[in-house]
Amino acid sequence: MDRQSIIEHIPRLRRYARALVGDRYVADDLVQDTLERAWNKFYLWRPGSDLRAWLFTIMHNVFVNQARRRRYEIEQAMDELPAVAVRATQGDHLELEDVDRALRTLSLEQREVVLLVAVEQLTYEEVGRTLGVPIGTVMSRLSRARERMRQHLGGQAAPSLKVVK
Amino acid sequence: MKAVTEAELHAYVDGALSETERAGIEAWLASHPEDADRLRAYSEQNALMRSLYGPIIDEPVPASMLELGPRAWTRYAASAAVFTLGIGMGWLGRGVLVGPQMVQVSLARQAATAHIVYSPEVRHPVEVTVDEEEHLVRWLSKRLGTKLRAPRLGPLGYELVGGRLLSGTQGPVAHFMYQDARGQRLTLYVSHQKGEPRDTAFRFSQEDRVSVFYWVDGNFGYALSGEVRREQLLRVAEVVYKQLNP
Numbered sequence: 017m018d019r020q021s022i023i024e025h026i027p028r029l030r031r032y033a034r035a036l037v038g039d040r041y042v043a044d045d046l047v048q049d050t051l052e053r054a055w056n057k058f059y060l061w062r063p064g065s066d067l068r069a070w071l072f073t074i075m076h077n078v079f080v081n082q083a084r085r086r087r088y089e090i091e092q093a094m095d096e097l098p099a100v101a102v103r104a105t106q107g108d109h110l111e112l113e114d115v116d117r118a119l120r121t122l123s124l125e126q127r128e129v130v131l132l133v134a135v136e137q138l139t140y141e142e143v144g145r146t147l148g149v150p151i152g153t154v155m156s157r158l159s160r161a162r163e164r165m166r167q168h169l170g171g172q173a174a175p176s177l178k179v180v181k
Numbered sequence: 182m183k184a185v186t187e188a189e190l191h192a193y194v195d196g197a198l199s200e201t202e203r204a205g206i207e208a209w210l211a212s213h214p215e216d217a218d219r220l221r222a223y224s225e226q227n228a229l230m231r232s233l234y235g236p237i238i239d240e241p242v243p244a245s246m247l248e249l250g251p252r253a254w255t256r257y258a259a260s261a262a263v264f265t266l267g268i269g270m271g272w273l274g275r276g277v278l279v280g281p282q283m284v285q286v287s288l289a290r291q292a293a294t295a296h297i298v299y300s301p302e303v304r305h306p307v308e309v310t311v312d313e314e315e316h317l318v319r320w321l322s323k324r325l326g327t328k329l330r331a332p333r334l335g336p337l338g339y340e341l342v343g344g345r346l347l348s349g350t351q352g353p354v355a356h357f358m359y360q361d362a363r364g365q366r367l368t369l370y371v372s373h374q375k376g377e378p379r380d381t382a383f384r385f386s387q388e389d390r391v392s393v394f395y396w397v398d399g400n401f402g403y404a405l406s407g408e409v410r411r412e413q414l415l416r417v418a419e420v421v422y423k424q425l426n427p
Contacts, residue, residue, distance in 0.1 A: 023242075023246075023247060026242050026246055026247075027237075027238040027239070027240070027242060028238060030237060030238075030240065030242070031234055031235070031237040031238045034234065034237050035230070035233075035234040035237075039287075039384065041287035041288055041289075042287055044243060044246075044287075045287050045290070047246060048245065048246060051246060111229055112229060112232065112233045115226065115229040115230055115233060116233060118226075119230070130226075130230075131230070131234075133195055134195075134226065134227040134230045134231065135230050135231055135234050135235070137195075139197065140192070140195075140197070155187070155188045155191065158191055159187055159191060162191070162222075162223045162226060163219075165226055166219065166222045166223070166226070169222070169226070
């Protein structure tokens with residue numbers, strides 16, 4: 017039984033959880049719940065398959081269930097500090113905070129996709145398997161998420177003005 | 182030129198294309214400046230998110246997470262079961278009767294659990310009653326190692342009942358209880374927070390029937406819990422915060 021191989025993935029699970037939910041305590045709770053579930057379900061893991069993807073899948077399921085059950089209202093109504101310690105020079109400090117804030121404006125589904133692609137650097141196929149959705153869904157969530165973040169970050173939104181007479 | 186798909190544009194940003202495919206997209210972008218701008222913005226988002234969240238991976242892993250395995254699991258399940266049987270309150274009880282290293286329980290959840298355990302008490306809701314308020318505050322201040330104050334919530338209809346000392350995952354906890362004329366109780370949970378001092382905004386969590394507003398101020402975490410509506414609790418939380426940060 018490979019306890020060590022699960023432990024090796026904890027830092028990545030924590031990173032993903034923190035970026036996903038924002039709050040350090042809630043994120044570490046999510047990781048803890050994921051680890052306990054993984055341990056109990058370890059017999060379901062097929063040796064040779066990707067353990068990391070399997071753990072991300074468990075985290076996704078735990079997260080979705082908790083979000084449903086506890087109605088987390090993470091940073092949705094309240095204004096929020098950036099979730100992570102920002103170590104940066106003065107110049108790009110704001111941009112980093114902005115990107116965190118932009119991320120919080122996304123739906124949970126969009127946020128999961130964009131983080132798995134951009135931060136965890138999973139392939140689109142892996143993201144689809146992790147979240148249990150077809151790749152077309154991954155691509156449309158990714159596309160909407162990126163465009164929404166771009167608008168939030170002040171990039172030029174595609175002009176959609178109609179000429180009004 | 183063959184039109185490219187939206188999916189191909191994203192694959193370009195994420196480095197998921199072969200060299201030939203990349204060249205095809207680059208040719209497209211040369212004549213489609215709007216797409217080029219958009220893709221530049223997406224690449225920048227990737228870079229910003231990586232530099233923002235990347236360093237989390239180097240943080241030390243909490244000991245509780247390394248206790249993974251049958252032993253930890255058995256203790257976890259056993260304590261949760263005992264606790265649940267003992268007071269019959271379901272999943273909120275998990276991980277409460279724990280050693281300091283066992284389960285990382287969030288501030289909100291710990292506070293809600295303490296609220297559920299102590300607020301229904303008729304005879305012993307508190308250890309020290311409001312009659313000895315000065316002693317109570319001095320005692321809890323000493324145990325937490327800071328100068329505490331029990332906020333005055335009279336104008337909102339809540340009077341201090343008293344308080345007690347609890348044990349939380351991060352050490353001693355001061356627990357103040359308030360009650361209104363109808364017997365509705367609110368509790369204020371004050372606990373030491375390990376690590377770098379930091380401040381957070383108000384956060385809200387719904388833990389079963391209990392609403393909790395919580396925040397971290399320097400080295401202390403505060404959580405106000407009650408089985409009341411969110412807006413109602415927020416009004417009280419704001420007053421508490423103002424009194425603690427005059």
